[in-house]
Amino acid sequence: MKTPQTLVIIRERFTVFALKVVELIVRFKRTTEKMFLSWEKWVKPEGNIALEKLVSRFPRYLNPPSGSVRCGAGWYPLVWDLCTAIEAMEHLGMPRIGHFKAEARLGGLFVRIESGSFIVKELARDTEHKAAAVCEECGAAGSLQLGHGFAKTLCPVHARKRKPQKAKAVTVSQGMGDGDPMLLFLDTEFTDFDYPQLISIALVSASGESFYAELADGWSPEGCSPFVTANVLPQLTGSNFFQERNYARRRLAEWLNSFVVPVRVVCDAPGFDWVLMVDLLHDVFPKNLYPAPIHYYSESFPGLFELLQKAHAEAYNEFPPHHALHDAEALREAWEVMKEHLHPAILKQYLKL
Numbered sequence: 242m243k244t245p246q247t248l249v250i251i252r253e254r255f256t257v258f259a260l261k262v263v264e265l266i267v268r269f270k271r272t273t274e275k276m277f278l279s280w281e282k283w284v285k286p287e288g289n290i291a292l293e294k295l296v297s298r299f300p301r302y303l304n305p306p307s308g309s310v311r312c313g314a315g316w317y318p319l320v321w322d323l324c325t326a327i328e329a330m331e332h333l334g335m336p337r338i339g340h341f342k343a344e345a346r347l348g349g350l351f352v353r354i355e356s357g358s359f360i361v362k363e364l365a366r367d368t369e370h371k372a373a374a375v376c377e378e379c380g381a382a383g384s385l386q387l388g389h390g391f392a393k394t395l396c397p398v399h400a401r402k403r404k405p406q407k408a409k410a411v412t413v414s415q416g417m418g419d420g421d422p423m424l425l426f427l428d429t430e431f432t433d434f435d436y437p438q439l440i441s442i443a444l445v446s447a448s449g450e451s452f453y454a455e456l457a458d459g460w461s462p463e464g465c466s467p468f469v470t471a472n473v474l475p476q477l478t479g480s481n482f483f484q485e486r487n488y489a490r491r492r493l494a495e496w497l498n499s500f501v502v503p504v505r506v507v508c509d510a511p512g513f514d515w516v517l518m519v520d521l522l523h524d525v526f527p528k529n530l531y532p533a534p535i536h537y538y539s540e541s542f543p544g545l546f547e548l549l550q551k552a553h554a555e556a557y558n559e560f561p562p563h564h565a566l567h568d569a570e571a572l573r574e575a576w577e578v579m580k581e582h583l584h585p586a587i588l589k590q591y592l593k594l
């Protein structure tokens with residue numbers, strides 16, 4: 242009897258094999274095109290491809306209404322290759338595909354093709370994954386770039402044009418391993434923006450564990466802005482959570498170390514949350530903690546903005562905002578929503594930022 246797992250493995254191996262065959266056929270097709278069809282129209286141009294040329298080469302797939310291409314020119318060669326592969330498979334007797342759509346969305350290339358063939362689905366997926374490493378503007382090697390209000394896969398040159406103060410690339414310290422780190426969603430409350438002193442800190446892990454502390458020293462009610470006095474202080478939990486700074490520091494370091502796996506912080510205001518957390522940890526910065534946080538921009542993906550807002554609002558149904566633990570939970574909820582909607586390849590890029 243075959244277990245579901247062996248079936249998955251067999252299917253995966255077959256997929257790899259099928260994709261290799263398709264690649265061979267496409268290569269063969271290319272060579273014969275070059276030999277027998279001297280019309281320049283048929284052969285994939287080197288470098289830039291104009292949209293008209295792409296569409297006129299594959300009118301049955303790409304000409305509206307049978308299909309559409311809505312992305313930057315950097316991704317046209319990928320679409321060209323995909324169409325060549327599909328064409329080759331149709332020549333071999335595969336039923337013709339239906340509607341074809343390739344469009345830039347949420348920083349990635351989304352390809353949707355009406356077809357019963359799983360090889361076509363694999364080819365489409367493969368194209369999406371390739372696009373996640375290719376500049377949408379020029380076709381050079383690229384990676385996901387995020388800013389306020391935009392997410393795009395770009396090469397360093399186009400990224401620089403897009404946002405002059407490109408956020409630093411993160412170098413992960415040695416010995417972190419290749420596995421994905423456990424994400425920890427961080428939020429802090431502090432006295433005021435001009436002279437921020439940590440009042441409370443919360444972290445919620447992707448696996449559901451949480452850390453919360455309110456500091457007994459290092460800040461004073463007199464140093465709080467009117468907003469903090471009105472919205473943050475009345476919500477402090479007190480009791481056991483109210484701790485000396487030194488004690489909270491040790492507890493936090495222990496909590497972080499207890500993960501055993503590498504952990505990485507996600508926060509939406511690293512200039513405050515992350516800086517205050519590092520300051521609290523001071524000389525007990527755990528070895529398994531990534532030296533830089535992931536900056537979560539809720540407005541990077543305009544297409545998701547409404548959903549994220551909704552997730553945020555729902556998270557506050559039970560508890561009001563401006564309590565660090567509730568805010569960290571809300572951040573985790575929003576992240577989950579984003580994760581559900583982003584292409585896996587784009588999410589992977591996000592995590593590399």
Ligand SMILES: [Zn+2]
Pocket residue numbers: 376377378379380381395396397398399
């Ligand atoms: Zn570029």
